Amino acid sequence: MRVAIVGFGTAGTARLGAYRQVAGAEVVAVVDPSSARLAGARDLQPQLRTYLTLSELFANDRIDVVDVCTPPSSHVELAIQALDAGSHVICEKPVAFRAADARALAGAATRAERLLYPAHNYAFSPMMRMLTEGKGKVGTPVTATIRIRRATHARGIGSWQPDWRRDPAVAGGGILLDHGSHCVYMVTRLFGARPGKVSATARWQEDGLEEAIEVRLHFPDGTAEIDLSWVDDARTNHYGLSGSTGTLDITDGVAVFSGSGGSERRTLDSPTRSSTHEEWFADMFDDFTKIVSRPDRWDGPMDEILSTAQIIEAAYESARLDGRLVELGEG
Numbered sequence: 053m054r055v056a057i058v059g060f061g062t063a064g065t066a067r068l069g070a071y072r073q074v075a076g077a078e079v080v081a082v083v084d085p086s087s088a089r090l091a092g093a094r095d096l097q098p099q100l101r102t103y104l105t106l107s108e109l110f111a112n113d114r115i116d117v118v119d120v121c122t123p124p125s126s127h128v129e130l131a132i133q134a135l136d137a138g139s140h141v142i143c144e145k146p147v148a149f150r151a152a153d154a155r156a157l158a159g160a161a162t163r164a165e166r167l168l169y170p171a172h173n174y175a176f177s178p179m180m181r182m183l184t185e186g187k188g189k190v191g192t193p194v195t196a197t198i199r200i201r202r203a204t205h206a207r208g209i210g211s212w213q214p215d216w217r218r219d220p221a222v223a224g225g226g227i228l229l230d231h232g233s234h235c236v237y238m239v240t241r242l243f244g245a246r247p248g249k250v251s252a253t254a255r256w257q258e259d260g261l262e263e264a265i266e267v268r269l270h271f272p273d274g275t276a277e278i279d280l281s282w283v284d285d286a287r288t289n290h291y292g293l294s295g296s297t298g299t300l301d302i303t304d305g306v307a308v309f310s311g312s313g314g315s316e317r318r319t320l321d322s323p324t325r326s327s328t329h330e331e332w333f334a335d336m337f338d339d340f341t342k343i344v345s346r347p348d349r350w351d352g353p354m355d356e357i358l359s360t361a362q363i364i365e366a367a368y369e370s371a372r373l374d375g376r377l378v379e380l381g382e383g
Contacts, residue, residue: 053341056081056115056139058106058130059122060089061209063144066328067121068096074337077117083109088211106130110137119171120144123208123222124229128153135164140344144171145233147357149224150365151381154358161354167344169353170360174234175241176335178320179291182307183242183300189309191295193242196276198235198291201284205230218261226262227280228254228364236360239269239276242293246359247271250378254371255283267367270377 055077057064064082071079081101082093090102103109106118118134120127120143127143134141141161147170148154161168174180187193205217205227216222217230240246247269255264264281291302298311302320309316343349366378 053077053116054114055079055117055119056083056109056113057119057121058083058134059120059126060084060086060093061121061123061212063328064119064121065092065096066330067119067333068093070330070333071337074334076341077337081109081113081115086212089209106133106137115139117142123216124149124224125222128157131157131168132160135160135166135168138164138166140167140169142169142171142340146224146229146360146364148361149229151358151362154354154361157357158354161350165347167340167347167350167353168357169340169343170237170357171336172234172237172356173329173332173336174238176332176339177329179289179302180238180241182302182318182320183238183291183293186293186300186307186309187242187295189298189311190293190300191297192273193293193295194274195294196239196242196274196292197279198239198277199279199288200227200231200235200290201281201286201288202227202231203282203284203287205282218257218263220259220261223261225364225368226257226265227282228252228262228265228267228367232265232267232278232280232364232367233360235278235280236269236363237356239278240356240359240363243271243274243276245271247276247363247380250363250366250370250380251375252367252371253375255281262368262371265367265371269363 057067060082071077083103084090085104094100118139118141120130124146127147131141131143207214208216249270252267254262257263263283267278269276289304293300301308305320307318366380370378
């Protein structure tokens with residue numbers, strides 16, 4: 053497959069290296085509005101063709117897959133442009149801020165008869181693999197917890213806007229849209245369903261962007277709590293799962309299963325400190341290649357894009373209403 057990377061900042065640069073580790077794909081082009089970043093891409097891979105816009109790319113190249121690695125505010129526009137041009141699309145999270153945008157993307161993908169695939173890389177993380185295994189040990193999930201604490205946000209490249217994650221016009225939201233997107237789809241995969249109701253409380257910056265938020269998802273048979281912060285004293289990660297037959301606790305790379313037969317302790321492969329986690333990319337791309345060859349499965353990724361957007365949209369609504377329960381609309 054001939055691949056074009058759109059956006060050559062932190063994520064795009066990491067993706068270029070990650071594609072070298074997978075079979076069946078060749079990055080042939082990079083698109084970025086910065087001539088300096090395009091020159092940097094050619095320094096890393098001299099045979100690359102580089103373009104300032106997607107329109108230039110499609111006027112000069114045949115592309116099978118467009119990998120959108122830009123900041124969030126441009127995801128919908130670029131993804132639709134690529135789909136309309138006849139390319140499959142892999143798009144960084146959050147693919148869409150709002151359910152309405154997710155539905156517009158679904159319509160574009162259906163019209164183009166192409167796959168829109170979210171880069172939900174945490175689905176292929178050691179933590180998610182352990183949680184998935186844990187479902188078989190703790191029984192049907194009753195409660196799930198995710199706590200992600202950071203002292204600040206991940207910074208972007210210095211040559212553009214390193215603090216774009218705190219700019220609502222670029223990021224669309226704060227830590228919920230950023231890291232919280234991962235937490236939302238992880239939880240819906242664990243419960244195998246969408247929540248019926250959502251509630252949330254947040255700590256807001258002066259510009260209305262949340263720097264900390266607590267979200268509760270109410271499923272028919274259980275609840276999930278997502279606690280996120282960019283203003284903590286230390287970096288910590290916690291994932292918990294409880295069911296009818298036991299519990300699983302994952303804290304900073306150490307997992308402990310507890311049940312009637314006792315407890316079991318394991319150490320997970322520690323993820324890199326890089327926000328791109330390119331070590332998970334090969335498994336994600338393998339999943340993409342399996343789905344792209346099966347049009348009957350294309351609705352699955354699109355449904356996850358929509359449900360993630362709906363849940364986040366409902367959480368923001370609840371937080372602005374001081375934690376009032378918000379019912380989730382139909383998919």
